[in-house]
Amino acid sequence: MGVKIKEILPFREVELDHFHGREIAIDAMNTLYQFLSTIRQYDGTPLKDSEGRVTSHLSGLFYRTSNLVEIGIKPLFVFDGEPPKLKSKTIENRRQIRAEAEKARKKALEKGKKEEARKYAQRSASLSSEMIGQSKTLLSAMGIPWVQAPGEGEAQASRIIQNGDAWGTGSQDFDSLLxxxxxxxxxxxxxxxxxxxxxxxxxxxxxxxxxxxxxxxKHDIDRKKLIAIGILVGTDYNEGIKGIGPNKALKRVKEDGDIEEIIESADKVDVMEVDPLEIEKLFLEPDVTDDYSIKWAPPNPEEIKRFLCEKHDFSESRVETGIERLEKGVGERAQESLEKWT
Structure with missing residues (x-):
């Protein structure tokens, strides 16, 4: 879900080649859920191998990451660790939504409503520990680094950027800004x-x-006030305050300051289900580590084909095309590095 504050955030649209030569720390779980939700057959059934194992996540991870590498982007993936206890309610809500969506998908299929079934299927996507392990195995074979976060993946990705080991985070959610x-x-x-x-x-x-x-x-605010906006609107750790959207939250922090100052405003205290200062601390002092290694390597074609083609029934010709893209990107990186020192 993440924090929904896009409407007040300035941004610019660019082409993919804008990121040529950039290291981007991608929120792995967010991205894998995207692949599981969108890479499906017409009736919403995910891609599967001959043994019935879901492969939508592997398809997206291999082909789309290969495209990024060919363009000259240097992706690295950051996987979630143990979520904070405050996130337990959000996690349970997501489980219920997926379960209800799966029931609705089956009913739609029984009635022959394939388009409707696909819509519900996108909401019912579930990522297992086995899928996460498969994704790490594939990334290693592709020569793409990945980092295991102790806590939230977006928090760890943000730490990697702050340490100067990558240029930006990649995610559909806005939490990394907080x-x-x-x-x-x-x-x-x-x-x-x-x-x-x-x-x-x-x-x-x-x-x-x-x-x-x-x-x-643009808004004459700082990070603590941005976090306050997120808390007022709602995060993965709290539901927010009813009736307050991004614009009202922005107005509120401009009037009262950060979340602590808002709480202290006697005539403007709102009831929240959790301590907002505890939420602020999760964003300011997340569970992250500096003990990680990031190194891009050439792809291992035989290992990739063994994993995707032999084990999961991928088309060998398509996989070879993806490998060629990976090798092209790696070759251009090596050439640019050589030219830099000559």
């Missing part, structure tokens, strides 16, 4: 034409770049 990432890139792995739900129309999706300093400059 965690202090200087740059957020949306739509990185879904760029291109996408069919509008329930319509025979397509929309062009372009990457969106959000820069935290431009947000601060």
């Amino acid at each position: 965690y202090g990432s200087p740059v957020l890139v949306r739509n990185l792995t879904i760029t291109g034409k996408r069919k509008l739900p329930g319509k025979d129309k397509y929309k062009q999706i372009s990457p969106e770049v959000f820069e935290i300093e431009k947000i601060f400059e």
